[in-house]
Every structure is written in structure tokens, then in C-alpha cells.
Amino acid sequence: MQRRKVPCSRTTTIWLLLWAVPTTANCLSEFLNLRQAGGEVEGGTNNKGQPVNIANATAMTYDLCIRTCGSGPHINPWSVFSQRFSTWLLPFLALVSQLPFGANNRVDNLMTILLNVGSPTLATYSLMLTLLNTRWVKLRFSKITYPNSDTVAHILSKLQQVPLQISEDGGLLASLIVLPENDVWWCDLLVSLGINFAYTWSFANVASICWVAIAFLLTIIDTFTDSISINLSSPSNFIGLTVAFAWLWLIPLVITWLQFGSGCDRVTLHRALKQANRNACVATENGAPVLASTKSSQRAISIAPYIGSLTSDEHRTPPVYNYARLFRWSAAVDTVYAAFTVASQRAALHLPVEGTVWETGDHEFEIKADNRRGSMESVSNYIFAENDQLKLNPNLGNIISSSLISRMISASIGALFLTWGTVGGAIVVAWFTPTIGLSCVSGSYLIYAINSTVAWILLVVSNLLSALWITPSNPAHNINTSQHPRSCSQRLSTTVVLFRWTGKLLAALNAIWLVLHCIFHFSGIYDTCWCDTAILHFGSTRSYAVWILTPADVMAFRYPGVGGTVLACGTVLLFLILTNILLDPLKPVS
Template sequence: MKLIILCTETFPRATAILVLLLLISFSLASADFEQCLQDIQQGKHGTEGGRDNKGNEVDISKATAVSYEICVIACGSGRGAFYWSEFIQGFSSWDNLISVLLAVGSPTLAAYSAMLTVLNSRWVAGLFHKLNYPNVQSAVRILSSLQQGSTRIDRSDPSLLPSLVVLPQNDQWWKGMRKRLEYTHTWTVSAATSIAWVFIAYIFTVIDSFTGDVGQLVDASGQGVGSVWLWLLPVVISWLQISPKCDSKRLDEAFEETNMTAFVATSESTQPVLASSRNGHRAIYLEHRDGSLHTDERCTAPIFNYSRVFSWATMTEEVVDCFRPTSDRPPDVLEISSQHEHRLEMVQYYPTTIQHKYRWGSGVWSRIIIASSMALLLQWGTTGGALVIVISTPTKGLGCRSAAYLIYAFISTFIWGILLLSTVLAHYSTTESHESLRHRIAADLSIAFRRFGTVLASVNALVILLTNVLQLTGFFDRCYCDSSVMGLGAKFAYNVIDFVPDDVSAMKQAWKGGVILAVGSATAFVGILKLLIRNPSQREEN
């Protein structure tokens, strides 16, 4: 899981530098809203602008909120005071999340790739479910594992793949490849401790929000921050369950070593010969060609599984179709002898146009729809929980914090959509003639969409990191943000400064709903994924 290690090493350093710069700037003077309210109540800024916590006009001496105009005049447009103790309390739980980040820019894409990987594994198990031939179980495991690599079938020699399936000399290939790919990322003490700590930190943050001084914790408790990052737990748990083969070096070594043992039947010899003794062609191999069109496919990190869905599905069905005739034919026909004509009969029995049978892969769109639905549920369930928490906090309405969460989730979803479209165009371009104008247009659009999505994901990740740091330092505790000007408009906006008992009661009820929504969506994602993993042999109807 190189991506997790990279995030663990890189993001804390960047965050530390960012925090240091922010703390220097926050050492400057800031607004004291409590003192500001007292000045307004004493009439130092006139008799207009007093509000109750529902936005109704009241006598200035009884005001617990103030209009946005008076807030700017009396309190200034700067941020609220920075409290180190509150910053540490909120930042510590968020900082632990950084150590296990997979794809900060688009949680939707990370969740989609995880769910799609599991659905694909069930699908390939279903395809082989009723086939009765040696190496079937190994084929299921191997093909499922190869979702993490840009795998191709060599069609230059139509005898390569059938020979790999039929010849008993190739039993060693199937056993060897399965053994090399069945390494797993287990639940180490470090991984379990990190995930447990993040979960416990979030729970304590929630408890503290409901039992502490709500007026002081409303901006710096980190409950909204924790909810918007809660998607990370189910995504990391999912990959630990799936155990992706994301080590590119090990994949290369597995193919290099195992393909040296592959045999092929030829018309020049009465005995199968090693494919390596003829040329450099192998039945199944890893694609390493240069070129921008398949850049993401060559990346073995698990989040890039989205880019291989079509190429992997068509390759898988081609392999399955080589197993089907052997399962259907009588044992005496399938018996391997040393006679030259028998081997040629079996190899030539396989159709030579299998690759054209399935252009996209059977059932692939239904799996994409299901994986997409679950990814959107996780993204918008956790973000929705954060939005409920922040929007329900007086002054109620769309403000700086809630707008940042909303934009983050929207961009995350947009990135997923544009990268999915890029994958569709990339696969479409490979099914057309390379001289076709449509091919060139589809390929160019695919590259452009992928690059744009990647850049946008980087920007989105940096922005949400910066936003969370700013929130936890009280940067958004200013008249413009606290008055929910974005949602109410400058004319009707007002800033609630002094919370009354009714505010606290209503706020806690809304917070409960937000926590239930965020935790519920994360739990549902993990539960459904684990259910799919536990029943991989269930046949999926095409």
C-alpha cells in the first residue's frame, strides 16, 4: 500500500509547515466577539441592529445577536481570537486521519475503486462457478488479483492462450502465478492501532461536543471536521480486507519468473516447447508501453483500479472462454498425448475471435452503477453529516464552513465522474481503428480529462487541508462567516454571539442527526462490502 505510506510521510510534513505559517499570522490581533457584543448592548454603536437568535429585531440592550452590518462596524471584518488549547484539541484527531489518507482529492473515486474491485472479484468467481477443469480455482484467484495491473493477452499468436489452459505442462504456471500473487496486507498492529485511534478520537470529539460548553466548542471542537473526514475509515478498512497487489515490482517479478515456465503447442514440434525458447511473446503479460492514454492503468496503487475496469473485464472473459470448451468436451478428446495432431486439435478448437465477443465486458455497467451508488452514499453521507452539524449551528444557514464542505464534496464527485468518463473514452479509442478520427478524438479527450481530473484532485486536497486548519484555528470565526451571509444575504444576515438554552437544545438534536448520518453511511459501506467479500462464489448473472 505505497500510497498510504506516501501520504503518511508527505502530508504531515506539509501540514507542519502550513500550521507554522498560519500560527505566525494568527499571532496578530483578532476580534473579541464577546466584548464586541457588550459594547453594542451598551449602545456604543447606536440603537439599531439588535437581533434575537432567530433574526428578529429586538432592543439593543437585550440583543444576543447582531445584524451583519453592525457586526462589521463594531467588531471588524477580521477573524475571531485564536485559542491554542482548542486548536490542539481539534487538530490532534484530524492529524491522525492524515496518516492513512488514500485519495484526499476525491474520496468518491477511492470508495468507487474499492467497491468495484470487490464486485469484479465476485463476477469472475461467478463466471468460473460451473466450470470443471484443472486450474479453475487458480484462475479465479489470479484474475481477481490482476485487477491491480495493466494486464493484456497476446493475440499475435492464437495458440498461446489455449496452450496455457490446455497443456498439463502449464499447471506449474497457474500454481506459480497464484502463489506469487496471493500475498496479503494483513491487519498489523500498526494498522489496527491507527484505525482504532482515529475512530476513538472521533467518538471522544462527539462526546465532548455534547457534554462541554457548546458556545466555546462550536467552532473548534472538530466535530464537523471529523465527520467530513469519516469516509477515510471505511476506505482504508476496505483495502485492508481486499489486500490489493499494489506492489509493481512484485507484479513484474511474478510475470517475469512465471512466464519463463509457460509451454506452447506448435506445428513445428511433436512436443510442447517453452514459449521463452521461441520469442518474447507470452499468453498473459503486463503492459509497460509508454504513452499518455494508459498512464493510470500502469499505476498499481489501488485507487487506479477504476482505470482498468474495461480492459480487465474483456481480458477476463477471453480467459474464461478458453476454459469453457475444455469443460464441455469429452474427457477422451481432452486427454493430452504426445501425438502432435491431438495437441493441435485442442489448440485449434478454440475460437480465434473471442476478443471481439465482448467489447466492454458482460455486466460491467451494472457493476459500475452499484459501485458508483455506494461511493456516492459514502461521500455524501459523511459530507452531509458535516453539513447538518455546521448549518444547524447558529447562525443557521450556509456559511464559510458549510460552503467549503459542500464544494469539497461536489468537486470530489466531479473528479470521479470525469475520470470515469476518461476511462470510457480510453477503452473506446482502443476498440476503434488507430487510423479512425473517432479514435484520435476519444483518445485526446481521455488524456485531457484525466490530466484535468488529476490536477483538480490535487487542488481539492490542498484546499480541504487548508480549510480544516483554518477552521481549527478560528479563522472562520468572523462576522462574514458567523452571519451566514452566503445563505441569508448581506441584507438579512445576522451573527448569533450569545447562545440561549433553546439554541443549545436544537443544536444538539441536529448534531445527533449529523453524526448518525455520517456514521451510518460509513457503516453501511463497510457492511455491504464485507457481505460481498464473504460470498465471492455466488454466481452473477450476465
């Protein structure tokens, strides 16, 4: 008789019913039956893996587990999976949407999610660099008394999301700093950036954070207040605790970006700079300033054009890519800062831009507009004459400084601290959950933390190699082939791109792995003899699965449980305290 084919839709329905209704044998029940039957069954152990009579056993070896329960997973009912997923994972997935995005297309926004989730080390590194750069640039310009010095500090700090290009051709930079007609340019750009890029708190932000915080607190309370069953077969809140710790780094990242007010809309940012540059003025030979647009399309401060794959990440606006713009941005700040420093020093000596008579202002430190006007030659010489360090020089000494290295090291410490402090808490709790040792659960969290760190290292090294061999202050951003052979430059270019894409791919796979790990954990896929016996830690000959906990075991587990909680929560608390210290702003621009 011909066998009738089952329609695809019916097959899917049957599969869902198999998940909804447990069809596998309950391994704990089989173990209890073995204890009750007694006899000469080999494989019974105590909770330390020492052989005992099966009637007194609280655990069993890997071999006995395979014979009793089989080698497959014991899938949880759908009600258990859905309850765990919605309680422990869904709030964090919703909170991911509160991270700053703003890319040009959906693919880049998706990659932003994968980079943040797949490598919290990289996400934290970019955040710490942004905060440290902001504090650094504002502190530097706070010591300068020349007009607009406080304004430019705030502008440069907000322009960390684009690759800056500084140009002195035709006296553009000198005119922008010296001419009083350009005071409006600085104020308009600051207002535009301040209004359009204020990533402020909203009801959605607060609701998402509160949802996660409440779910996390309830998980902790339930874990340490509910009486623990004498067996490990029932759903345990320790599962939720490890999942919460593995995602806990997300809370301080979202809170800090909201406090920092990170703007990340590429289109609006480009429009703000373009609109401000329409009003930029430049000095002329006869001393009468004109709009820079009447001379050329170049501007003193602009966004560098896209050149190729080597600089592609610099043009991606989401703040997670701020690490890729570090060297170019720092070089631009150094150039602008040096120009303002020279102008401030000359003004302190009462040296006007043109002529020898200094017009005294109404106040002691006021610089009258007449002292800041002059011809193109006078304006350029006011800043750049006998000041070679201001020239746009691509030498390595102008790219990497001790201050930049210090910021990179500090940001690296903060990134590693948050990643390993939170995920480390999950590893500790999972490691000491019986059977104690390296298991599928603790091993998965360990793999996630390692992959996060390796992806961050690959991307940072790629950025460093790019900075060492590429001229960040050169508008064309070309490889310096005069110092390095062409073949060597091509190999270096290939290495930079390879490291970058390897790091991104690893981060993307790591993000997917974290979500899949949680699903495996909730659904019971990890509930196999191979995972339950911690075979990764003990090997197949000495591994054993604990099924019955004694009161002593329960009390002993509370210490690593509390330790993991203190580690993860303490890390988040210390990180928020540190970032709030770094967020301490200077006085607002008057």
C-alpha cells in the same frame, strides 16, 4: 533619521508571537458592552434575525458586526489551534498512510494520496469495482470443472492492478490452459501472488485505526454530554464533529483494503509474472511440449507494454487506479473464461485433445494428463476451432457487457453513498450551527463533496471514452483508425487526456482545500463578520451573527446534530456491512 531594517528571522518570530497572543478585539465582549450600554444602537436582533432592542439582543446584523468588530478575522491563540489540529485532524492525516500505495516513484505515490483525499468518490469507486470484479470472476470460474479453473479465478482477481495482455499467437493461450505441464505455472503464480501481495494487518494499521476511532468517539461523547456555553466564542466540539465527518470515509476504505489484502508493489508483481512465465510451456508440431521461451518472447498472459499517455493510468499500480484498467481487465477475463469454458465442455464429452480414445481417470471427474496432450494444431483446435467468439476481436460488443455496466453502476452507487453520507453529515451539522444557513463552513464542505464527485465523473468519462475508441484486447493498444477518421481520433485522444488531467488537477486541489479548510477552521480565519453572519445564505441586508444561545436554541440544535451523526456513522456502518458481504470468499484453492 534612517529607519533600521528588521531581520527576516525576527520578523518571523514577531509574526508567530502575534498568532500566539490574541491581538484583535473580542467581538463577543464588544457585543456584550453594547447590550449593557443600551441606547438607540441599530442592528440588534434575536436569533431568528428579527430586529429587537440592543439591550435584549442575542445577535447582530452584518453592518453592526462590521462597525463593532471590524472586517478582519479573529485569530485564535496558538494553544487553541494546536489542540484542535492534533485532536481532530492529525489522526486522520496519519491514517492516510495506511492506504495502499506501491507506485514506481514518489510523485505517483503523492498523486495517489491527493486522489484518495481529494476524491473519496473515485477512491471508493475503485475499491467497489475491485470487490465486485473479484466476486464476479470467482463466481464465473466456479462453474467450470476443467483443471486450474479455480486457480485462474484467484490469479485474475489479483491481477487487477496491472494492464493484462492475452495472446493466442503460436497457441500460447491454448497451451497454457490445456497442457498438463502448465499446471505448475498456475500454482507457482498463485503462490507468488498470494505471498507477495497479502496486504495484511499489522500493529501500525490497528494503532492508526484505533487512534482515529477513539478520537472520533470522544468527540461525539463530548459534543452531546458537555453543557454548551451560552455563547459561541469558546471552542466548540461541533467544530471537531464536522471535521471528523468530512474525513470519516477514510476509515472504511482503509479497513476494507486491509481485509481485501490488496497487493500494490509494481516491481514485485512484474517479477512474479516474469518468473512464472519462465516455466510456461507451449505445444509443438510433434506433440512434445517445450518452454515457451524457446519459441518467442511472447506469453499467453503478460503485462501490456506502455504505449503512450492514453494508457498511462493503466500502468500505475496503486489500487486507486483500478478504475482505469476495468475494460482491459474485463476483456482479458472474458477471453480466458471462454477458453476454459470450451475446454471444460469438451472434457465433459470425453473428447481428448488428440485421438479419439478417452483415458478414464481414477475418479469420475478426473481428467488424466494423456487426455490433455497433443500437437500444436490439436491443442489450438481443442479450444479455438469453430469458436469465433474467442478470437481477440476489438469490436465494442466484446468490451462492454451488461455485467460490466451493472458493476459500474453498483460501484458508482456505493461511491456516492459513502462520500455524500459522510461529508453530508458534516454539511448538516455545520448548516444548522447558529447562524443557521449556508456559511463559510458548510459551504466549504459542500464545495469539497461537489469537487470530489466532479473529479470522479471526469476520470470515469475519460476512461470510458478511451475504452470506446481504443482496442483493449489489442497488444499494441492502438486507436481503431479503420473505423474512425484520423482527425476524429486525434480529437478524441486530446479529449481523453484533457478530461483525465482536469479530473486529477481538481482532485489534487480539492485535497489541499480540505486540509486548508480545517486549518482555517481551527485558527479562526473563518471567525469574521462575513462568515459568522451566513451572508452566503441571507445576503448582506438580512444576514446576522448569533452570539448568545438560549436554552431553546441549544435543544433545537441537538436534533440536526444527532441527525448528522446518524447519517455519517450509519453510512460507514452500512458500507462496511456491504463490503464484508462482497468480501465473502469462495472456498480456497485445494
